Structure formats: C-alpha cells, structure tokens
Amino acid sequence: MVQKNKGQQFILNLLFIILCLLCVLPFVLLISSSFTEEAALTQKGYWFWPWKVSMDAYKYLMNSGSQILTSYKITLLVTAIGTVSNIMLTVLFAYPLSRREMPARNFFAFFVFFTMLFNGGIIPAYMMYANFLHLKNTFWALIIPWKLLGAFNIIMMRSYFTASIPNELVEAARIDGAREYGILFRIMLPLSKPMLATIGLMTGLGFWNDWTNSIYFVTQKNLYSIQALLNDIMTNIQFLQNNTQMQQHANQMNLPSASVRMAIAVIGILPIFAIYPFVQKYFVKGIVVGGVKG
Numbered sequence: 462m463v464q465k466n467k468g469q470q471f472i473l474n475l476l477f478i479i480l481c482l483l484c485v486l487p488f489v490l491l492i493s494s495s496f497t498e499e500a501a502l503t504q505k506g507y508w509f510w511p512w513k514v515s516m517d518a519y520k521y522l523m524n525s526g527s528q529i530l531t532s533y534k535i536t537l538l539v540t541a542i543g544t545v546s547n548i549m550l551t552v553l554f555a556y557p558l559s560r561r562e563m564p565a566r567n568f569f570a571f572f573v574f575f576t577m578l579f580n581g582g583i584i585p586a587y588m589m590y591a592n593f594l595h596l597k598n599t600f601w602a603l604i605i606p607w608k609l610l611g612a613f614n615i616i617m618m619r620s621y622f623t624a625s626i627p628n629e630l631v632e633a634a635r636i637d638g639a640r641e642y643g644i645l646f647r648i649m650l651p652l653s654k655p656m657l658a659t660i661g662l663m664t665g666l667g668f669w670n671d672w673t674n675s676i677y678f679v680t681q682k683n684l685y686s687i688q689a690l691l692n693d694i695m696t697n698i699q700f701l702q703n704n705t706q707m708q709q710h711a712n713q714m715n716l717p718s719a720s721v722r723m724a725i726a727v728i729g730i731l732p733i734f735a736i737y738p739f740v741q742k743y744f745v746k747g748i749v750v751g752g753v754k755g
Contacts (some may be wrong), residue, residue: 488730495519495723502719512575518720522694531683532690535603539686543604543668544661550610550661551634552653555618556645556730570619577612587677595742602678603686608667614660621656622649669732691725 486509494507498515505512522529557563557625558570582587596602626649634644650657675689685693698721 491723491726495720495727498512499715499720515720516574518724521721522691522724526689528682528685529687532685532687535600535684536687538600539603539671540665540668543608546604546609547611547614547664548657548661550682551614552645552650552657554610555615556622556641556649558619559613559622573612573615577616583677593677597678598681598684599678600684603671603674604668606674606678608664608671608674611664614664618653618656618660621653625656626652663737666733670729688729691729695722695725 477580489509490507493509493511494502495518496514497508497511498513499517500513501515554573558566558573560566563569581589590602590606591597594605596605630648631644634648639647648668660681670688672688672692675684675686676692679689682690682693
C-alpha cells in the first residue's frame with residue numbers, strides 16, 4: 462500500500478512539474494527573444510536561450526526616454542487610484558444588496574444584472590464621456606470609463622457577504638449597538654480579505670493592461686498609459702516597414718521589430734510579476750471560496 466501511494470505521489474508530482482513548465486516556459490521564451498538580435502530571430506527563429514545576445518530592442522524603446530517614465534507613472538497612478546476606487550465603490554454597492562432588509566433591494570440587484578447583458582455601445586458612451594462629462598484629455602478619462610465600477614465584481618462581493626459571513630455576526634453587532642458603517646468596516650471587511658484581494662488583483666490587471674481608454678479619449682502623449690505608448694511604438698515600426706517609401710529608411714535603421722514585440726511584452730508584465738506573489742494567497746483563497754459558496 463505504501464509503495465502504491467509513493468507511485469501515485471510520484472506521478473502527481475511529475476504531472477504538476479510538467480504543468481508548471483508549460484506555464485513558465487512561454488515567459489522564458491519571451492524574455493530570451495527580447496534579448497536576441499533581430500537577424501538571429503529572423504534566421505534561426507525563437508529559442509529558450511538567445512542565439513546572439515543583443516539589447517537593440519530595449520535601446521530602441523529607451524529612445525523614448527522620459528516619455529516611457531511618464532507613461533509608467535501615469536499607469537501606476539491610474540492602476541492605484543482606479544483599483545482603490547473600484548474596490549470602495551464595489552463594497553459600498555454590494556453590502557446594501559447583501560442585506561435583505563434594504564428597501565428596493567431587488568430593483569437595484571436587477572439594475573446591476575441588467576448592465577451585464579446590455580450596454581449603450583461605444584459611440585454613445587464616447588459622446589457621454591467626451592461631450593457631456595468633458596473627460597477627454599484628462600487623467601480621469603483613464604479611470605472612469607468602463608472600469609470604475611463593474612457589475613461582475615458587485616455580484617461576487619455580494620455573494621461573498623451573503624454566503625461566507627454568518628448573519629448571526631451582523632445581528633450580534635446590532636444588538637451591541639453597532640451601526641451599518643461599523644458593521645461594514647469592523648466585521649464584514651476584515652472577514653472579506655480574500656475576496657477583496659481577488660477583486661483588487663483582477664481590477665488592477667484591467668487598469669494596467671488597458672490601452673483602449675487612451676486610444677479613445679487621449680490625444681496628448683503626456684497622458685498616454687504605458688500600454689498605449691508601447692502600442693504606438695509598435696504601430697510606428699509596422700508603418701515604417703509596410704510603407705514602401707519608408708522601407709529603405711527602416712532597413713538602414715535596422716529596426717528590431719520582432720524583438721521589440723517581445724521587449725514590449727516584458728516591460729508590460731514586469732509589475733505584475735512583482736505584485737502577484739504578495740496577493741497570490743488571498744487570490745487563490747478568494748477564487749476557491751467564491752467557486753464553492755458563491
């Protein structure tokens with residue numbers, strides 16, 4: 462029996478090692494390709510170790526100089542402010558929906574659910590944000606449209622409040638004289654750290670990876686997010702390579718188009734690599750609890 466258990470354990474360990482390699486190797490290939498010379502990529506293709514080490518892709522990106530630093534700062538601010546604001550609004554909306562005694566609770570719940578099925582479309586949304594709210598070419602244009610509050614997050618948070626936190630705790634707090642804000646901040650939120658971390662990570666990833674708001678609402682480069690700037694750099698390279706009049710000039714410059722794509726991806730995911738280990742424990746717990754009880 463012991464020998465059989467050891468055999469099963471060995472097979473499971475081997476399986477998980479293979480799965481981990483399947484997850485890690487694409488990132489290794491990505492980083493390796495970003496440090497490979499453009500000619501080597503063209504001739505020999507992609508490999509897990511650079512055929513010929515070159516920093517040309519990163520040097521080309523660094524030619525943007527202060528613009529990349531500015532875009533990084535904008536993206537960090539947008540991600541931080543947007544994530545905190547999203548969590549606050551989500552909690553303040555979800556908590557009343559989790560209380561059965563709230564007046565018109567079903568109406569507001571239906572209102573949230575309805576927005577998951579239907580929306581006004583991009584053009585009406587653009588007209589509202591740009592013409593009526595005057596967000597165009599402002600910092601808030603990167604935060605408010607489409608990402609400041611999400612119906613899916615509200616429903617997840619409400620389900621967590623309802624299913625994972627005993628109602629007896631709320632009743633006991635009320636008997637002790639606690640008001641709604643006291644119940645929310647002293648009882649509900651401390652017990653909701655896994656779900657808060659889960660929503661925070663997903664929302665933060667959404668803000669960090671977003672480039673559409675920059676494309677729609679921003680024409681000033683000093684407000685470009687890092688994703689929008691990198692997309693603009695890649696578009697310029699493709700234009701130089703595809704335009705017959707500019708192609709000779711592009712060849713003379715030896716633009717590292719393939720390696721630049723990889724370098725752009727590396728720059729874009731570095732902060733995620735840095736943050737994820739700190740929230741992984743809460744993220745996994747929040748997903749598991751939400752999947753079982755939500």
